[in-house]
Amino acid sequence: MAEMIFDGWSGLARTLIVGMLAYVLLVFFLRVSGKRTLSKLNAFDLIVTVALGSTLATVLLSRDISLTNGLVAFALLIGLQLIVTWSSVRLRWVRKLLTGEPTLLLYRGEFVAQALHQARVTRDEVRSAVRSSGILALDDVEAVVLETDGSMSVVRRSSYTGPSSLEDVQRYSGRGTG
Template sequence: MDGMFFDNGQVLIRTVTVGLLAYICLVAFLRLSGRRTLSKMNAFDLVVTVALGSTFATILLNKDVSLAQGALAMALLIGLQFIVTWTSVRVGWVRRLVTGEPALLFHHGQFLRSAMRAARVTEDEVRSAIRAAGIETVANVAAVVLETDGSFSVVREERSEGESSLARVGRPDAP
């Protein structure tokens, strides 16, 4: 039972000191990397965010990992994310590899079953997105698209004035 609740004051002081300094490093790195790092996440961004959290926790709790090593690991993760996102903005195949492409799931009254199966989306989820967009019936929907961030975009059927509107609905189980 010795050390179960408290080892010594030095361990606590180390945790507070390293935690504060690691937090300052993380915030500084995130600010330097730009707004894209903190934007709405796709699957790639989620992985980097989880890795950053894991790295931060390791710096705090593992006395075998120095602050310098942890800061370098965080800088490396953020730097790699910056390179990938910078490249994906400029190179189409990299963008498709990292973020994927939107999937058309419903088009003018028809559920596109093969696209829904490939995206692992049910008809009930599409109908739910339509309701969340404030549309009463599928007859009033031109299209439903599953976006690369996991949200649904619902496009209303054109109105008599020739208007069309777009509503984005978040997907709760999206990465």
Template sequence: MLFRDWDSLQNILVVGVMAYVVLIVFLRVSGKRTLSKMNAFDLIVTVALGSTLATVLLAKEVALAEGVLAFALLIGLQFAVTWSSVRVRWVRRLATGEPKMLLYDGQLLPAALMTSRVTEDEIRAAIRSAGVDSLSSVCAVVLETDGSFSVVKSSENGNGSSLVDVDGPQRFPGPIDR
């Protein structure tokens, strides 16, 4: 069917604009964390918000008020989890995972690469993107919780303190709140 009636199109336009405005307002009120770089938890919330918006737009049996409540619930739950993850380490690990070291002191860590499903080529590409031409010039490559790679260059003055929360071999373990 190509066309049902004008009322259904008008309903989609009105509800769509209103749901969009409500979603934008809720996202702005919830803070920058809701719109930050995504880890798996953030991706799930984003997909759920998109699915909810689509349902509110296209399902006549779902009222706008129900959709607004669903938006508020999802954003509220995300706020509660992120608020808790800042304060409680086990919640943070549950919601976002932990960064994983894939290269240390210029040496690839094959077991870490395999469990993280990352290839040596991807590590070399990340190192090149950081403007480094040699593995031996790299202290560490870390797979972050959002799926990005961080390349930590070797330094004579460094103490490795940026690596204390990373799962992997560490030369400079520091105080860790676990």
């Protein structure tokens, strides 16, 4: 029973030393990998983040895993993320596979019922996003878009007739926002 509470100074010293080194090296790897690794999380980014956390915990707490093995695991995960994000920037099909597409939830004051249902988003959540944007009337909203990171973007109506920010949004059929 006492061993569950304290099993010696060597285990404690290992956890402190390996923990500090692993933390510093993980921060270094994340800084080298760029801002994309730490951006708003889509599903792929979340998986990589959880895997990095799990690897850090394993390196810290398992005497069977050396710091070197942990660093190789960190480098592998971050390297794979760099390869996949590099591919997703250059290949649309990879981007769509990993992050999905933004979805139109409200268009010109009208809810898109099928999109709400498929995205499992309520009308109340959409109205809340509109209110958070400082807009009172739904008729003043051109669109509410569920972004690939799970956030909602609210676009005000505008008389502008140039290229629209909605062109890559699933179920958007209009051209311009006028």
